[in-house]
Amino acid sequence: MHLDADQLLKLSLDLLEADELPAVQAHLASCPECRSKLAQWDGDVKLLGSLRVSGDPIPMPRRRAVWIIESPFLRAAAVLIIVIGIGSLSVSSTLRPPAHVIPDTVAVRPLPDSVLHAVIDGTEVRLF
Amino acid sequence: MSDWDLLERARRGHDGAWTELVSAHAARLRAMAMLITGSRTAAEDILQESFVRLLSTTIRHQDGTVGGWLGTTVWRLSLGERERTQKLHAIESFDFQDEATSPIVGLIRDENLRSVAAAIAQLPVEQRDCLVLRFYGEHSYAEIADLTNVPIGTVKSRIFHAVKNCREKLRMEGVLEACI
Numbered sequence: 001m002h003l004d005a006d007q008l009l010k011l012s013l014d015l016l017e018a019d020e021l022p023a024v025q026a027h028l029a030s031c032p033e034c035r036s037k038l039a040q041w042d043g044d045v046k047l048l049g050s051l052r053v054s055g056d057p058i059p060m061p062r063r064r065a066v067w068i069i070e071s072p073f074l075r076a077a078a079v080l081i082i083v084i085g086i087g088s089l090s091v092s093s094t095l096r097p098p099a100h101v102i103p104d105t106v107a108v109r110p111l112p113d114s115v116l117h118a119v120i121d122g123t124e125v126r127l128f
Numbered sequence: 129m130s131d132w133d134l135l136e137r138a139r140r141g142h143d144g145a146w147t148e149l150v151s152a153h154a155a156r157l158r159a160m161a162m163l164i165t166g167s168r169t170a171a172e173d174i175l176q177e178s179f180v181r182l183l184s185t186t187i188r189h190q191d192g193t194v195g196g197w198l199g200t201t202v203w204r205l206s207l208g209e210r211e212r213t214q215k216l217h218a219i220e221s222f223d224f225q226d227e228a229t230s231p232i233v234g235l236i237r238d239e240n241l242r243s244v245a246a247a248i249a250q251l252p253v254e255q256r257d258c259l260v261l262r263f264y265g266e267h268s269y270a271e272i273a274d275l276t277n278v279p280i281g282t283v284k285s286r287i288f289h290a291v292k293n294c295r296e297k298l299r300m301e302g303v304l305e306a307c308i
Contacts, residue, residue, distance in 0.1 A: 009291060015284050044295050044304055049263030051245055052155035053162060055172055058179050060138060060146040 003027060003034045012041040131194035139183060150179060153195055157202045160264035163248055163256065164206035165213070174205040199265030203275060243303045247294040255290035258283050 003011075007024060010016045016024060028034055118125050131152065137145035154175060161171035178201040187197065248256060254276075261272045269287075273280040298304045 006288075009288065013284075013287060013291065015288060040305070044298075045291060047240075047244060047298075047304075048248065048259070048291060048294055051159040051163070051241055051248075051264075053158040053168075053171075054155055055158050055168075055175070058150045058154060058176055060141075060143055061180050061183055 002031065003037075008034070008038050008041045009045075011038060012045050135182065135194055146183075149182075149194070153198055154179075156195075156264055157198055159245075160199065160260055161202050161206045163245070163260050163264070164203070165209045166249065167209070167213070170206075170209045170213075174202055174209060177205060178202050193266060195266045196271075199261070199267060200271075200275065203261060203265055240303050243298060243301055244294070247297045248290075250297070251290050251293060255286045255293065258286040259290040259294075262287055 003024060007016070007020075011024060028038065116126065131149060134145045134149045138149055157178065158171050158175050161174045162168060165171055165174070178198055181201055182194070182198060248259065251259065257276060258272055261267045261275060262269070265272075267275065269280050269283050272283045272287075276283065278286075295304060
C-alpha cells in the first residue's frame with residue numbers, strides 16, 4: 001500500500017501529525033516509488049516559492065545626523081559647538097549697549113533771527 | 129557574515145554590506161509584494177520603504193532573521209496598499225531574474241515562472257496570502273497565524289490547498305509532470 005498524494009504533500013510541507021509520521025517514514029524507507037514521488041512533490045513545492053523579480057536598485061539612505069550621534073568624537077564636538085554658541089550669545093547680549101534710547105525730555109531752542117526773517121527786494125519779511 | 133552583521137555594518141555606512149543585504153532579499157520580497165498587491169509600482173515603493181525602515185528602525189531582539197523581519201514589513205505595507213486600492217491588478221510584465229545560461233532555456237524558464245505567478249495570483253486571497261507568507265516571507269506556520277489572525281490549523285489547511293490547487297493548474301498547463 002503506497003502513500004497517497006495528500007500524505008506526500010503533507011510530508012513535503014511538514015504538515016503531517018506527529019502520530020502519523022513514524023508509519024510514513026517507515027514506508028518511505030522501504031519504497032523507492034514513494035521516495036521518487038516525494039522528491040517530485042518537494043520540487044513542485046520549491047518551484048512555487050522560486051519567483052524572483054528584478055527591479056530598481058535600492059540605494060543606501062544617508063544618515064549623517066545619526067553618524068554624528070553614534071560617533072563619540074563627533075558627538076563631543078557637536079556638544080562643544082552648541083555650548084560655545086550658547087555661551088557667546090549670552091555674553092554678547094549682556095555687553096551690548098541698548099540699540100535705541102528714548103529720551104525722557106526734549107530741549108527746545110528758539111530759532112535764530114536769520115531763519116525767522118528774510119529780505120526780499122529790500123523788504124524785510126517775517127517767515128514764521 | 130550573518131545578515132545581522134551586514135545590517136550593523138550598513139548602519140555604520142558600509143555600502144558593500146548594504147548592497148549584499150539588498151541583493152540577498154530584494155528579488156524575493158519584490159515578488160512577494162507583487163503577488164499581494166498585484167502592482168509592480170506599488171511593490172517597488174513597498175520594497176524601498178521596507179529597506180529604509182530596516183536601516184532606521186532599532187530592532188531590539190535578534191531572535192528571528194533579517195529576511196523574516198523584512199517579510200513581515202513587506203506583508204504589512206502590501207496589505208495596507210491592497211486595502212487602500214481594493215483591487216488586484218493582473219500580473220503584468222514580470223521581469224524575472226534570468227539564472228539560465230542559455231537564452232532559449234531562459235525563455236522556457238521564464239514562461240514556466242509566469243505560469244507559476246499566474247497560478248498563485250489566481251488562488252483565493254486567503255490561500256494566496258498564507259502561501260506567500262510561507263514561501264516568500266520566510267515565516268513559520270505559527271507566525272502566519274499571528275499575522276493573519278487565524279488559527280494555526282486554518283493556516284496549514286490553506287497552504288495545503290493552495291499548493292494542491294497551484295499544482296493541479298500547472299500540471300494541466302504542462303508546466304509540471306503528472307506523477308500521481
